Amino acid sequence: MKRLTLRELLFLALCCDLGLVSKRLIAPAANAVTGLLRIPGGIGTGFSLLFLTVACELVPRFGCGAAMGFVQSMIALMTGRVGSMGALSPVGYTVPGLVIDLVLLLGRRFGLDRRDRLVLSGMAGSAAAALAANLIVFHLRGVPLALYVLVAATTGALCGLPACRIVRLVSPVLSARPEPERRNGIL
Amino acid sequence: MVIPMKKTLTPRLLLTLVLLTAAAAAVHLACASETVPGALVLEADGKETAFSPDTLPVIPVEGEIVNGRDEVRTVREEGWALGDVLKAAGFDPAGLASVTVLAADGYSAAVTGGELREEGRVYLLRREGPSFRLIVFGDPDSRRSVKDVVRLIPEKAAEAAVPAA
Structure with missing residues (x-):
């Protein structure tokens, strides 16, 4: 299996961070909407996963999403931003990454x-x-659970549209060949 | 000249999701609006009873809780001990195994009978609105900090087996 290039690794790390930061940035607006709908969340996560889908589409290796989710959970654990998930946050972050990997693999x-x-x-x-x-x-059941999952799924699907635009913009940059390394002024 | 467009899933998928979400939201909000502001629903033995804790005198509630970011926050509000609320509603905390506290958004937390009987541990805060918030002092995180409490589901303790004569 081909190893990831430094450029790809840096891009994955950037997307990990953007996913975490964007969740915090959108939280007040997302909480206002979920508060109106009387559900405990679902919008912020959909938005933050946009960056994972972008990264997994541009670096098409199976396991990228799961690895990024795991790294995000480690960052969250180390910075004490795990919320109510506590020590189980690696599960909560890694599972969506793995699902993204699977769907992209099947889609291709x-x-x-x-x-x-x-x-x-x-x-x-x-x-x-x-x-x-x-x-x-949360341990929701019935209609609240259905609404919570549907809101999350709809947000995730809608975020797929900007993700597609970002992939189109970033793709040429990421796939560009690096400048040949010069040694003692000789190519 | 007509350029043939490749059929994509996206528009139909998004439309379906939006319609399903709108339908689920309508059902969920219609069910949620059945709760009376300022009242709690007590659900026990298959029966539901509306009960207002405002009939009880409020007491000052003070202590420290840990929030979702591991930050210690001081609480200085008014409310009632959850055990007193249940007692006023006809449930003796001594005979309860646990109480499930349910929020308007479906979030729930369980409090054991032992915690209910512990002095200064479990409180129901009275908030503007009026609405109620559950807080459990001494918890390592905020999982049982339930805002907008609408329903209490007490579970009676199983009666001790009577030894055979």
């Missing part, structure tokens, strides 16, 4: 176009994150 295999792949992976990843959070923290 079945020849789905990029936009469909990103929308589907965002939707499935967000729904998986909501289900994991429900299992670990």
Whole structure:
């Protein structure tokens, strides 16, 4: 298996951080909407997973999403920002990443176009994150659970559209060949 | 010239999701609006009873709780000991195994009978609105800090087995 380049690793690390930061940035607005709907969340996670889908689409290796989710959970644990999930946050972060990996892999295999792949992976990843959070923290049942998962899935799917745009913009930059290294002024 | 467009899933998928979400939200909010502001629903033995803790005198509630960011926060508010609320509603905390506290958004937390009987441990804060918030002093995190409490579900303790004569 081909090893990841330094450029790809740096891009994955950047997307990990952007995912974590964006969740914090969008939290006040997301909480206002989920408060109105009387559900405990679902929007912030869908938005933060946008960066995971972008990274997994641009670095198409199976396991990238799961690894990024795990790294995010470690960052969250080390900075004490795990919220109500506590020590189980690695599960809550890694499961959506793994689902994104799977959906993108199947999407490529079945020849789905990029936009469909990103929308589907965002939707499935967000729904998986909501289900994991429900299992670990919320323990919702019935209609509140259905609404919570649907809100998460819809947010994830909608975030697939900007993800597609970002992939189009970043793709040429990430795939560009690096300048040849000069040694003693000789190429 | 007509350029053939490749059919994509996205528009239909998004429309379906939005419609399903709107339908679920309508059902959820219609059910939620059945709760009376300022009242709690007590659910026991298959029966539901509306009960207002405002009939009890409020007491000052003071202590420290740990929030979701591991920060210690001082609470200085008014409310009632949850055991007193249940007693006023006809449930003796001595005979309860646990109480499930349910919020309007479906979030729930369980308090054991032992914690209910512990002095200065479990309180129901009275908030503006009026609404109620559960706090459990001494918890290492904020998982049982339940805002907008609407329902209490007490579980009676199993009666001790009577030894055979």
